[in-house]
Amino acid sequence: MKKIYIDWTDMGPGAESGDADDFVAYIKKHMPDACVIIGAGPTDDDTRHEVNELFNQYLVSTAARAMGRKGGTVKSEAKTKAARENAKKGGRPRKMNIREKLNMEWAENGGKAPSWGAVVNMMEDDIRERVHADLTPCTEAEFFAGYEDWDGGKLGDITQW
Numbered sequence: 189m190k191k192i193y194i195d196w197t198d199m200g201p202g203a204e205s206g207d208a209d210d211f212v213a214y215i216k217k218h219m220p221d222a223c224v225i226i227g228a229g230p231t232d233d234d235t236r237h238e239v240n241e242l243f244n245q246y247l248v249s250t251a252a253r254a255m256g257r258k259g260g261t262v263k264s265e266a267k268t269k270a271a272r273e274n275a276k277k278g279g280r281p282r283k284m285n286i287r288e289k290l291n292m293e294w295a296e297n298g299g300k301a302p303s304w305g306a307v308v309n310m311m312e313d314d315i316r317e318r319v320h321a322d323l324t325p326c327t328e329a330e331f332f333a334g335y336e337d338w339d340g341g342k343l344g345d346i347t348q349w
Contacts, residue, residue: 190222192239193229203243207250214246215239286310286339304328315339 192215194208212224219238231239274280284292289310293302308316319334326334 190219190235191229192219192222192224192235193231194224194226194239195228210250211243211246214249215242218242286312286335307332311335312339 194212194215208226212226215222215224219242286307290302290307293306293310294300302310315335315338318338319331323331323334
């Protein structure tokens with residue numbers, strides 16, 4: 189087990205006194221076999237370099253979290269105005285099921301059926317992965333039928349595809 193001594197007063201700019209315990213947890217997450225001790229002690233150059241790299245990552249992730257929290261709560265006149273304009277247009281568009289996506293693709297391509305790759309990309313990821321785990325190897329038609337079972341019948345008649 190590697191002992192890591194961290195002299196928090198030597199960590200430099202960005203080292204807030206209340207962050208020491210959080211940083212220790214961060215180190216343990218990235219170096220689970222380490223014994224972290226807050227205080228002065230012998231630490232080799234490689235370990236010191238590793239700790240400094242982790243400290244930089246910790247500062248960046250902490251700052252990113254803080255900015256994300258702040259950005260998520262921003263309210264401005266422009267945002268409010270945009271929300272009102274979108275509401276006049278009927279609000280956020282509803283999510284299309286695969287059948288609607290296929291019909292739109294069909295219409296946009298002048299009646300030409302979409303490729304199997306395009307169809308697979310239109311599928312819900314979690315349902316597609318379940319069907320893949322349950323059925324493969326199988327034909328495209330069997331896969332489609334399996335997807336329809338998991339999709340709750342939203343797929344509809346697939347014979348035209």
